[in-house]
Amino acid sequence: MNFGSISELTTAINSQLDTFFERESRYLADVGSELLPVCEAMGHFLLDSGKRLRPLFAAIGHSGVGGEITPQSLQALASLELVHVCALIHDDVMDESDTRRGAPSIHKKFEAIHESEGLHGRASQFGISAAILMGDLALIWAAKMLHESQLPAHQILQSLPIYDEMRVELMAGQYLDVYEQAVASESIERSLKVARFKSGKYSIERPLHFGATLAPKYSLDQLRMYSNYGLPLGEAFQLRDDVIGVFGDPAKTGKPAGDDLREGKRTVIIAMTLEKIDEASRKKFQSLFGNKELDSDGIDSLREIIKASGALDRVELLIEEMTFSAHKALKADGIGSHAKNLLAEMAEAATQRSA
Amino acid sequence: MNFGSISELTTAINSQLDTFFERESRYLADVGSELLPVCEAMGHFLLDSGKRLRPLFAAIGHSGVGGEITPQSLQALASLELVHVCALIHDDVMDESDTRRGAPSIHKKFEAIHESEGLHGRASQFGISAAILMGDLALIWAAKMLHESQLPAHQILQSLPIYDEMRVELMAGQYLDVYEQAVASESIERSLKVARFKSGKYSIERPLHFGATLAPKYSLDQLRMYSNYGLPLGEAFQLRDDVIGVFGDPAKTGKPAGDDLREGKRTVIIAMTLEKIDEASRKKFQSLFGNKELDSDGIDSLREIIKASGALDRVELLIEEMTFSAHKALKADGIGSHAKNLLAEMAEAATQRSA
Numbered sequence: 135m136n137f138g139s140i141s142e143l144t145t146a147i148n149s150q151l152d153t154f155f156e157r158e159s160r161y162l163a164d165v166g167s168e169l170l171p172v173c174e175a176m177g178h179f180l181l182d183s184g185k186r187l188r189p190l191f192a193a194i195g196h197s198g199v200g201g202e203i204t205p206q207s208l209q210a211l212a213s214l215e216l217v218h219v220c221a222l223i224h225d226d227v228m229d230e231s232d233t234r235r236g237a238p239s240i241h242k243k244f245e246a247i248h249e250s251e252g253l254h255g256r257a258s259q260f261g262i263s264a265a266i267l268m269g270d271l272a273l274i275w276a277a278k279m280l281h282e283s284q285l286p287a288h289q290i291l292q293s294l295p296i297y298d299e300m301r302v303e304l305m306a307g308q309y310l311d312v313y314e315q316a317v318a319s320e321s322i323e324r325s326l327k328v329a330r331f332k333s334g335k336y337s338i339e340r341p342l343h344f345g346a347t348l349a350p351k352y353s354l355d356q357l358r359m360y361s362n363y364g365l366p367l368g369e370a371f372q373l374r375d376d377v378i379g380v381f382g383d384p385a386k387t388g389k390p391a392g393d394d395l396r397e398g399k400r401t402v403i404i405a406m407t408l409e410k411i412d413e414a415s416r417k418k419f420q421s422l423f424g425n426k427e428l429d430s431d432g433i434d435s436l437r438e439i440i441k442a443s444g445a446l447d448r449v450e451l452l453i454e455e456m457t458f459s460a461h462k463a464l465k466a467d468g469i470g471s472h473a474k475n476l477l478a479e480m481a482e483a484a485t486q487r488s489a
Numbered sequence: 490m491n492f493g494s495i496s497e498l499t500t501a502i503n504s505q506l507d508t509f510f511e512r513e514s515r516y517l518a519d520v521g522s523e524l525l526p527v528c529e530a531m532g533h534f535l536l537d538s539g540k541r542l543r544p545l546f547a548a549i550g551h552s553g554v555g556g557e558i559t560p561q562s563l564q565a566l567a568s569l570e571l572v573h574v575c576a577l578i579h580d581d582v583m584d585e586s587d588t589r590r591g592a593p594s595i596h597k598k599f600e601a602i603h604e605s606e607g608l609h610g611r612a613s614q615f616g617i618s619a620a621i622l623m624g625d626l627a628l629i630w631a632a633k634m635l636h637e638s639q640l641p642a643h644q645i646l647q648s649l650p651i652y653d654e655m656r657v658e659l660m661a662g663q664y665l666d667v668y669e670q671a672v673a674s675e676s677i678e679r680s681l682k683v684a685r686f687k688s689g690k691y692s693i694e695r696p697l698h699f700g701a702t703l704a705p706k707y708s709l710d711q712l713r714m715y716s717n718y719g720l721p722l723g724e725a726f727q728l729r730d731d732v733i734g735v736f737g738d739p740a741k742t743g744k745p746a747g748d749d750l751r752e753g754k755r756t757v758i759i760a761m762t763l764e765k766i767d768e769a770s771r772k773k774f775q776s777l778f779g780n781k782e783l784d785s786d787g788i789d790s791l792r793e794i795i796k797a798s799g800a801l802d803r804v805e806l807l808i809e810e811m812t813f814s815a816h817k818a819l820k821a822d823g824i825g826s827h828a829k830n831l832l833a834e835m836a837e838a839a840t841q842r843s844a
Contacts, residue, residue: 148578158657161657162661164685165658165661165665166661166665166682168664168665168668168669169661169664169665172664220625224621224622224625227621228613228616228618228621228622229618230615245754248671251672253671254670254671254672255640255671256756259583259585260584260667262582262672263582263583263667264664264667266579266582266583266621266624266665267583267660267664267667270575270579270624270625270628270660271657272660273625273628273629274628274656274657274660275657276815277632277653278653278657281646281649281650281653282650282653287642287643288642289638290646291642291645291646295636295637298629298633298637300522300633300634301629302513302516302626302629302630303520304623304631305625305626305629306521306524306626308622309523309524309527309619310520310521310523310524310606310621312618312619312622312718313523314523315609315610316603316608316609316610316615317606317608318608318609327521332519335514347577366726367663367672392515392653400517435613458591485638
């Protein structure tokens with residue numbers, strides 16, 4: 135299969151996800167019509183949106199070490215999106231987020247189903263249960279999609295150690311994040327560590343490695359080059375996410391404005407703000423930050439404090455430096471030149487985005 | 490490795506789980522000391538108790554088709570226990586169960602950690618988040634333990650389709666169960682269907698299949714024989730679980746007496762009760778069933794109604810018939826005789842237990 139551009143690759147990934155989802159949801163529907171709402175909700179969540187960032191990095195990582203982009207390899211590579219679906223569905227339960235990609239999150243959707251059908255028990259608990267199971271199902275589907283890809287056996291097998299390590303890192307990083315929120319840490323160092331684990335490795339470095347190990351062969355030097363590119367870029371990606379969580383435009387993010395401020399989310403930009411502000415601003419900050427009922431004036435005040443502290447500039451500088459490191463890593467030998475061009479393009483996409 | 494008895498096999502399975510857990514928890518501790526409570530809680534949950542039913546069936550299934558019981562195969566077979574740990578941890582969140590195996594359930598344990606450390610946010614939400622992530626982690630560990638078993642590549646690969654199907658069935662069955670509770674169904678047929686999906690296939694048939702497909706070779710006839718034994722026995726196993734949920738002794742179950750009654754759990758025995766009782770008993774039943782504050786008098790009254798309706802006898806008869814079917818299936822050829830003896834023994838263990 136020929137692919138020239140990111141957008142062609144995205145279309146091919148979407149088509150694999152479509153096909154797999156159709157097959158699996160037919161299976162569920164055969165188990166019982168009670169599962170139709172599960173199929174429908176998964177379909178919307180998986181297929182209606184999403185940038186396919188992780189499958190894209192995996193596909194470029196695969197192609198960069200000489201792996202061919204075929205329907206078989208694309209099925210294996212696209213499966214990463216389902217790992218991400220698990221992470222997002224469970225994340226929304228943990229964060230009590232009501233919206234995702236402009237629509238109700240899964241637990242909210244099933245809470246609404248419970249209410250509209252007038253079922254027994256608490257609607258919110260039904261929503262949580264459905265979301266836990268659907269996250270589990272997405273994680274299992276991901277593995278199934280990989281296993282069934284019909285790539286040569288040794289290619290699938292040699293990808294599994296990286297695949298497992300990536301998934302363990304993801305869950306460990308998520309726990310660090312949950313714990314970090316609970317201790318309400320103000321440490322920049324600690325919040326950078328969370329960013330590194332939760333997203334730095336999982337979003338870019340590991341997908342590149344996963345793609346490479348799915349190819350017929352790859353070298354440790356190639357994996358190292360992917361790390362040199364992927365680790366700083368992954369952190370920059372997470373920092374951009376943090377900035378969007380504070381300053382993002384709801385029309386683009388599909389989440390309410392200042393969502394992270396209302397939630398009181400402890401990120402690098404918040405730690406940097408708290409490091410530099412005077413007592414008066416700190417008092418004001420703390421009276422507003424984490425207030426679920428915060429109105430747009432409150433959000434504006436917090437944004438002002440963050441900007442005035444210099445934290446926004448510092449984070450933007452950090453993003454720039456890390457993106458620069460990622461670009462520099464691309465100068466090394468050993469990776470195909472088309473893949474390098476796409477990685478350069480992806481570096482911009484991951485860090486300059488507004489959603 | 491020689492094994493004569495179920496108890497020798499159980500010891501060998503436990504030792505594999507021990508070794509794997511030690512290695513993985515060292516890895517987590519290296520990520521950050523914040524993860525030590527996760528390691529500790531997983532260690533207790535995984536290693537302190539549990540009958541190892543699924544690994545045992547997998548090991549017997551493996552040996553019955555000529556697979557050797559070696560440290561390598563045992564590592565792969567024992568990994569099923571971690572799938573079950575995921576199911577139990579998530580199940581307790583969904584059911585809001587406070588205890589498991591005589592100790593606080595995982596979400597309750599982390600709720601208590603949150604309280605004792607005086608952390609920010611709601612303790613109950615922190616408990617739920619930790620439990621969701623630890624269930625995910627257990628599911629990932631299970632796959633990692635299987636992948637790293639060092640069995641020949643083609644044996645691992647040929648087990649994956651069954652492995653994936655088993656996990657999809659498990660999650661589908663769990664959703665059917667959650668939904669069934671929410672519609673408060675009184676249908677015997679529907680509650681039997683839930684029992685079949687949630688536990689019938691997952692607890693016995695699929696572990697046998699999984700063990701067989703991990704062997705160097707197996708035939709479809711052998712898988713069919715395992716189904717003929719495992720499907721009725723799996724249903725009988727679930728029915729016994731339902732009886733224990735109503736009549737079990739807390740000293741043996743590690744759960745409060747009549748837990749399923751307090752929870753209002755819709756099972757086959759409840760559907761059978763409701764089918765046969767008169768209006769007066771039904772009124773009394775419905776005033777008590779599902780009342781979280783139910784005292785021991787209330788539990789006794791419900792137990793009396795269930796017995797008087799004949800439901801207990803009917804379920805016991807069903808268990809007997811299904812266990813008989815399972816034994817009959819063992820008369821077919823094609824499975825090793827030592828494995829058959831162990832399966833006969835396991836049939837008793839699965840259906841005559843009191844916890």
